[in-house]
Amino acid sequence: MKLTVNGQDHEVDVEEDMPLLWVLRDELGITGPKYGCGIAQCGACTVHVDGVAVRSCQLPVGAVEYEVTTIEGLGTPDALHAVQAAWVEHQVAQCGYCQSGQIMAAASFLETNDDPTDADIDVAMSANLCRCGTYPRIREAVKTAAKNLRSA
Amino acid sequence: MRRIVAAIAGIAALSSLALAAEQVGTNRVINDFEEGSVSQQEGLASWQLFYEVASHPRCSNCHVGADNKPMWSGPSYGKTRPHGMNINAGESRIGAETLPCGTCHTDAGGMETVSNDTPHAAPRVAMVWQLAPVEAEWFGKSSVYICEQLKDPERNGGRTVRELAEHLDHDLILHWAWDPGGNREPAPHSLQESMDALMKWAAAGTPCPTE
Numbered sequence: 124m125k126l127t128v129n130g131q132d133h134e135v136d137v138e139e140d141m142p143l144l145w146v147l148r149d150e151l152g153i154t155g156p157k158y159g160c161g162i163a164q165c166g167a168c169t170v171h172v173d174g175v176a177v178r179s180c181q182l183p184v185g186a187v188e189y190e191v192t193t194i195e196g197l198g199t200p201d202a203l204h205a206v207q208a209a210w211v212e213h214q215v216a217q218c219g220y221c222q223s224g225q226i227m228a229a230a231s232f233l234e235t236n237d238d239p240t241d242a243d244i245d246v247a248m249s250a251n252l253c254r255c256g257t258y259p260r261i262r263e264a265v266k267t268a269a270k271n272l273r274s275a
Numbered sequence: 276m277r278r279i280v281a282a283i284a285g286i287a288a289l290s291s292l293a294l295a296a297e298q299v300g301t302n303r304v305i306n307d308f309e310e311g312s313v314s315q316q317e318g319l320a321s322w323q324l325f326y327e328v329a330s331h332p333r334c335s336n337c338h339v340g341a342d343n344k345p346m347w348s349g350p351s352y353g354k355t356r357p358h359g360m361n362i363n364a365g366e367s368r369i370g371a372e373t374l375p376c377g378t379c380h381t382d383a384g385g386m387e388t389v390s391n392d393t394p395h396a397a398p399r400v401a402m403v404w405q406l407a408p409v410e411a412e413w414f415g416k417s418s419v420y421i422c423e424q425l426k427d428p429e430r431n432g433g434r435t436v437r438e439l440a441e442h443l444d445h446d447l448i449l450h451w452a453w454d455p456g457g458n459r460e461p462a463p464h465s466l467q468e469s470m471d472a473l474m475k476w477a478a479a480g481t482p483c484p485t486e
Contacts (some may be wrong), residue, residue, distance in 0.1 A: 139386060140389070140390065161396075162397070163380075163396060164396075172364055175377070176374075176378045177377070178378060178379050178397070181379055181381045181396065182381040183381075183383060183389060186381065186382065186384060186385050186389070186401075209432075216467035228378075230373070231378075232373065235371060235372070236372065236373070243372070243373055245361060246362070246363045246373040246376075247373040248377065249361035250360035250361075250378070251358045
């Protein structure tokens, strides 16, 4: 079947019920999205489908109807997405395992709410777990990214 | 008590006069019952059957009130509590304001079937996951409350009872309630029995319990 990831077309020969995460990592070698729990309880595998955050471990590849964006396609080292830049500014990551999922979730959230309150951020981001407990820095980075996106 | 009521409803199904059967979805039909052919007692038994469905966690967990927080209740959850992860579906009832329900309860549209057999994984259907409208609040509500609510056009989407019965079969999240997968308990009775119960309740003049 055909799949467009980060602007590039791919042809993959897999069962339609294979989770998108498996296809990305094992078939296409795109390893930014991480495997955490496999049951949509942690958020480490978050990618965008048509710009909206989705847990790729819970999405059968046969149900993917639009373009997929992973952390590799969100920004580039020379032109970081505002959320990625804020992550660097606030030095959010500790071990880093959850961070691609966190960033993808935050980027999707800010598309629909560009001036979030702390409560909004907590509702939007609470389903992305961070075992290092970087939550205060995540919240600050999301606020900085929102401010920079508004003024962009 | 539940078994007795279900048995009464079963007998009622045989004794009532079915006028016509109209196909509305896969393997389900709208059975019409002539007005007045169903007694008040049978009508109340039919309502009780439907209330057992409406108050079951597979249905009521997402028929929540204005706080827009889905619930985790029922045998597969242990104690009753709001959905984990600080989930709030917002006024949109689909999570558009913060985190879409569909981020985890992914839309499996385009696939013929999708398995929900993995315990504790977010269940999915081939449509956008969402809460029921706020005016259709069922969680923790009494039989009397839900009975009056379902006949009130202001709170039932402006539907006749027949349209309510048809609506039951047009929503894939409702179909999931009887085939939830994982370790979740299915809603009681069946979708067809629930539709029949509504139609018989209507033929009996939509009687509601008094307490």
